[in-house]
Amino acid sequence: MSLRSILGGSSRVKKSTKRSNTNLSNSTPSSSSWTSSLPRRKPGAQHQKLSKGNQQDDDDNDDLFGDKLDDYGLVRALATDLNLRDTSQAILYLRQHMFSPMPERAAGMNSTRIAEVLNYRKRLPPIVTISHIQTLLSSPSAAEREIAELARAGFVRKVVVARRGDIGETVVLATDFEQMVKDSAALDEDTKDRFIAFLKENPGTQMVKGGTLSASQISQLVRAGFITSHHTGLIHHGSMSHTMNRYSRPEDKITLTSLERISREPTGTLGAVGGGGALREAGGSGGGSLGGSRLSVATPELELAVPGNGTFLKLLSSALEHFVSLLSKSQFHEAPESVLRDRWDGGVAKSEARCSAKRARGEFAGLLPGQTKKWRQFYGLSFDWVLQEAVGSGLVEVFETRSVGHGVRAI
Structure with missing residues (x-):
C-alpha cells in the first residue's frame, strides 16, 4: 500500500486564499487607513521646532546645572601680553585692541555700514581710562x-570729566x-602755535x-573741543542721569554741596559754599539752619578737553x-x-558650529556678526577690552575656578 493511499489523496496542504484575505481585511486596517489618522505637518516644521527649542535650551543651560562657580581667588592682572611693563606700553596696547577686526567674509554688513563702522572708529579720540x-x-x-610722574614730565596729558567717576579720568x-x-x-595757525606753546610750558x-589766551583764541578752542567750561557751581541731584549715578563717586551724588565744590574754595570749608543751610536755601530738603548767607554760584573755569x-x-x-546685563541672565550673576x-x-x-556643514557648501545658515548687538550698537567693541574696563570700573570681578577657566561675577 502506498503512502498516498494511506493519507487519503494528495500530501500537499492547500491554503484557502479567499478566507485568509477576508480575515486580513477584517482584523487589520489597510496602510492608507491608519496613516490617515496621523496629524499632517510640513516636512521641516518639526525639525525647525526642535532646533529652535534646543537652541533656547542651550542658552538657558549656561548656568552649569544651576550651581555657583568655585572661587579660588581673584585674578590680579588681566593682561595676556607678558611684554607689558609700564604705562606707555599699556596705553598703546589698549588702543590697538579696543575693537575686533572686521570679518573677512559673511560679515552681514553692506559696504555702507562697513564704512560707517570704520569712520566711527577713526573719529574716536586716542584716550584711555586710568582704571583700565x-x-x-x-x-x-x-x-x-x-x-x-609722566603727566608732570609732559609725556602724557590727563583729562578729567567731572561727575563721571572712574570712566571720566x-x-x-x-x-x-x-x-x-x-x-x-x-x-x-596762530591759535595752534599759542596753544601748543601753552601745553609745553x-x-x-x-x-x-x-x-x-586771547578771547578769540579761547572761542576757537571751545568750538573745536579742546577747552571746556567747567562750572564749579552746584548741580541738583535730580538732574543726574542714570549713567552718571552708576559711575559717579559718592560725594558727587549725595548732596548739592559736593566735596569737589568745597575743595576748590580758598578756605576749603563748608562755610565757603554757603554754610550748613546751603542745601535748604538751594531748594533741597536736607537739614541745617535756615539762616546764613545766600548760596553764590561761582564763575566758570576753563579746563582742557x-x-x-x-x-x-x-x-x-x-x-x-x-x-553687566549679560551677567544678570545667570542665576547667581x-x-x-x-x-x-x-x-x-x-x-x-x-x-x-551648528551650521558649519552648510557654510562649507556655500549655503546661508546661522547668525552673521553684523546682526548682533556687538556690531550694530558697539561697532565691534572687543570682549576682552570691555571686560577689563568693567573690572577697572568696579562693576565686575574675575576669579579663578580651576575647572572652567576664569569666572566673572557682578559686584
Whole structure:
C-alpha cells in the first residue's frame, strides 16, 4: 500500500486564499487607513521646532546645572601680553585692541555700514581710562604713581570729566594731543602755535588760566573741543542721569554741596559754599539752619578737553551697562568667561558650529556678526577690552575656578 493511499489523496496542504484575505481585511486596517489618522505637518516644521527649542535650551543651560562657580581667588592682572611693563606700553596696547577686526567674509554688513563702522572708529579720540590701565598692570598704585610722574614730565596729558567717576579720568599721549591740535580745521595757525606753546610750558596742568589766551583764541578752542567750561557751581541731584549715578563717586551724588565744590574754595570749608543751610536755601530738603548767607554760584573755569570725549564716554557707558546685563541672565550673576564671551559676541560661535556643514557648501545658515548687538550698537567693541574696563570700573570681578577657566561675577 502506498503512502498516498494511506493519507487519503494528495500530501500537499492547500491554503484557502479567499478566507485568509477576508480575515486580513477584517482584523487589520489597510496602510492608507491608519496613516490617515496621523496629524499632517510640513516636512521641516518639526525639525525647525526642535532646533529652535534646543537652541533656547542651550542658552538657558549656561548656568552649569544651576550651581555657583568655585572661587579660588581673584585674578590680579588681566593682561595676556607678558611684554607689558609700564604705562606707555599699556596705553598703546589698549588702543590697538579696543575693537575686533572686521570679518573677512559673511560679515552681514553692506559696504555702507562697513564704512560707517570704520569712520566711527577713526573719529574716536586716542584716550584711555586710568582704571583700565590699572587692570593690566600688577600694581594699580604703582601705575597711578607712574601716570602722575609722566603727566608732570609732559609725556602724557590727563583729562578729567567731572561727575563721571572712574570712566571720566582719562589720559592721552602728549604727542597725540598736539597732533590733534595741528590737524584741527577749526583753529588758525596762530591759535595752534599759542596753544601748543601753552601745553609745553604747563605739562601737568588741567586748567587754562585767564589771560593766557586771547578771547578769540579761547572761542576757537571751545568750538573745536579742546577747552571746556567747567562750572564749579552746584548741580541738583535730580538732574543726574542714570549713567552718571552708576559711575559717579559718592560725594558727587549725595548732596548739592559736593566735596569737589568745597575743595576748590580758598578756605576749603563748608562755610565757603554757603554754610550748613546751603542745601535748604538751594531748594533741597536736607537739614541745617535756615539762616546764613545766600548760596553764590561761582564763575566758570576753563579746563582742557579732548574732542570726541563725549562720544567715547557714551560708547563706554552703554557697553558697560550691556555687559553687566549679560551677567544678570545667570542665576547667581556670575558665569564662566567663555560663556560670557559667547553672549557678548551674540552666539555667533554656537551658530557657526551648528551650521558649519552648510557654510562649507556655500549655503546661508546661522547668525552673521553684523546682526548682533556687538556690531550694530558697539561697532565691534572687543570682549576682552570691555571686560577689563568693567573690572577697572568696579562693576565686575574675575576669579579663578580651576575647572572652567576664569569666572566673572557682578559686584
